[in-house]
Amino acid sequence: MLVVQGIVLGCALGLLMPLSTLALASHWNNLVPLVSMEATGFAFIGAAVYVTIAAVALQVPAWEAMCFASGGVTIGTLGAAAFLTNKCRGHARHSLQYSSKTLQFTQLPSLLFLAGYVAILFGVFSFPVYIVFLCTNSTGSAWPLQPSSMLIVSLACGVVSAPWSASKRIRDSVGPVNAFVIAATVGGVCFYNPGEMPFTTVSWPVSIIYGLCLGVLLTVHLKAISVFHWMSVPVPYHSDMAIRMAVVAAVGGIAAAGGILVTAILIEEGGFDLGMMVPGTSMLAGGVLVGAARYLRGYKQFFMAL
Incomplete structure (x- = not known):
């Protein structure tokens, strides 16, 4: 039953993220990278709320109450969104075909960027998923409330850094790709x-x-894709950029899901030290690869493509 529930929940979450992003983007001329930046802070607020409900309910314990409370928040949020749904004016559809005027992912900076992006997404969710389990089931075992509070504070910090990294000042002074690497x-x-x-x-x-x-x-990962120019063409925005960004993001999502599963296997077989070292090393190596791609591509071939 839990396996079936996990599959259904995973499929639902996989559909909810892109559909909600597209729905929000319809209010901003279908600017998906821009919306992905602006909406991430609210996603962290939601994550902190759900973790808080679980942490409080499991102290009682009240498993059924936690399920009903979490479901109530979800239904209430979706109900409010459905009530506010309104037909908006139409916008031009993004091209879903590769342009014959642009090359495929063959240049060295592009390959390094893709490899680094996948490596970063592979390990990005292992820390928040397993940190509570790590602190409660190891040599430094703690009562679950303390690491749960730690996770809530961590998500609250994400609420602060998400809009900060999306601000125009940071985008102009640091840049999405540089912020992604750091x-x-x-x-x-x-x-x-x-x-x-x-x-x-x-x-x-x-x-x-x-x-x-x-x-x-999570704020700049789509923006980093749209900013990173795959090849030297005179036109700053080419028609197949939307589909290229979607392909890279989809591969990154698969890598993120696989990273959580691989981390669980590593913890089971080799303990927490191995289970935390592998995703951490993957993120570190990914940052180095994207940084190398950024260096090889140079500064003049980057542009803002909202």
Whole structure:
């Protein structure tokens, strides 16, 4: 039953994210990268709310009450969204065909960017998914309320860093790709301390730092794809950029789901130190690869493609 529930829930979440992004983008001339940045902060608020409900209910314990409360929040949110739904004016459809004027993903910077992007997404969710389990089932075992509170604070930090990284000042001064590289590198390093020293005194500051990095990563990851120009063409925006961005994001989503599963297998077979080291190393290596692609591509061939 739990396996079936997981499959159904995963499919629902997989559909909800792109459909909600497209629905929001219809209010901003179908600017998907822009909407993905603006909406991430609210996603972190929702995540913090659900984790808080679970943490409070499981202390009682009240499993059924937690399920009803979480379901009530979901139904209420979707109901409000459905009530506010209104027909908007039409916009031009994005091209879903590759343009004959542009090359495929064959240039070295493009290949490095793709490999780094997938490596970063592979490990990005392992920390928030397993940090509570790590702190409650290891040598530094703690009562579940403390690591749950730690996760809530980490998500709250994401609420702060998400709109900050989406601000015009940061986009102009740092840039989405540079912010993506920095957040991935720092976030990857955050995995090592809890894996080797699974104590709450160590995990608390690391969780705060990782929450800040996660807010940046989930805010700019689509923007980084749209900004990273695959080839040197005179026109700054080419017609097949939308489908290219969608393909890369879909591959990254598959990598993120696979990373959670692989981390579980590694924890089962080799313990928490191995289970945290692999996704952390993957994120760190991904940040280096995207940084190398950024260096090879240079500064003049980057542009803002909202």
